[in-house]
Amino acid sequence: MASHPPTVGFDLDMTLIDSRPGIKAAYLALAGLTGTPIDADLVITRLGPPLEHELAHWFPADRVDAVANLYRDIYPRYAIGPTLPMPGAREAVEAVREAGGRAVVVTAKHEPNAVLHLEHLGIRPDAVVGSLWAEAKAEALRGHGAAVYVGDHIGDVRGARAAGALSIAVPTGPCDAEELRSAGADVLLGDLTEFPGWLASRASRTSRAPRMPGVPPAPQASSAPLA
Numbered sequence: 001m002a003s004h005p006p007t008v009g010f011d012l013d014m015t016l017i018d019s020r021p022g023i024k025a026a027y028l029a030l031a032g033l034t035g036t037p038i039d040a041d042l043v044i045t046r047l048g049p050p051l052e053h054e055l056a057h058w059f060p061a062d063r064v065d066a067v068a069n070l071y072r073d074i075y076p077r078y079a080i081g082p083t084l085p086m087p088g089a090r091e092a093v094e095a096v097r098e099a100g101g102r103a104v105v106v107t108a109k110h111e112p113n114a115v116l117h118l119e120h121l122g123i124r125p126d127a128v129v130g131s132l133w134a135e136a137k138a139e140a141l142r143g144h145g146a147a148v149y150v151g152d153h154i155g156d157v158r159g160a161r162a163a164g165a166l167s168i169a170v171p172t173g174p175c176d177a178e179e180l181r182s183a184g185a186d187v188l189l190g191d192l193t194e195f196p197g198w199l200a201s202r203a204s205r206t207s208r209a210p211r212m213p214g215v216p217p218a219p220q221a222s223s224a225p226l227a
Helices: 020-034 051-055 061-079 089-098 111-121 134-143 154-163 177-183 192-208
Strands: 007-010 102-106 127-129 148-151 166-169
Touching: 007 089, 007 134, 020 061, 051 061, 061 111, 089 102, 089 192, 102 134, 111 127, 134 154, 148 154, 154 166, 154 177, 166 177
Parallel strands: 007 102, 007 148, 102 127, 148 166
Antiparallel strands: none
């Protein structure tokens, strides 16, 4: 690992941060400002896809872009304060950096708001890339040389696979373990508290495994099956 420090990508919502309280508050404020009823409790059960996908459930197509801009404008006022770190989030990012690697957050969220969340919670990745979803995340993952991508949604699995990265999935968001397995996740962890141990184990396996020159180590599926 010392000679091959890892670059690890992380999703944001429901992977590194529990943004449900803040997003609920932002949607309730949006409903008040637009006069449009929105079931905010339903909204926070399906976080992951881009904002416009969710707004299309509540607004006609010709209003979605304008309402999305309004939502992003009011978001810092309502959503940053109530949001919490997911268990093990800070430690997972620090584990990558302590291993000599880089941690990159790649998210569908508007990038300035993603940065506000991370700064508020004291989570310090090396880079943040926003407004990318599913396979589109592969562009940023490849650009940063990420060999691993960690996420909670089947869209994150798809992004990792499109980038040729190892997909690590945590069932801490809207997708359960079976959905993540079926989507092709290489590794399932219960949550991010298990990530530093997995990373250390991978480093140990990589350092012991003999390899022919120029041949990268094979991906390692890991973690006990989840119920």
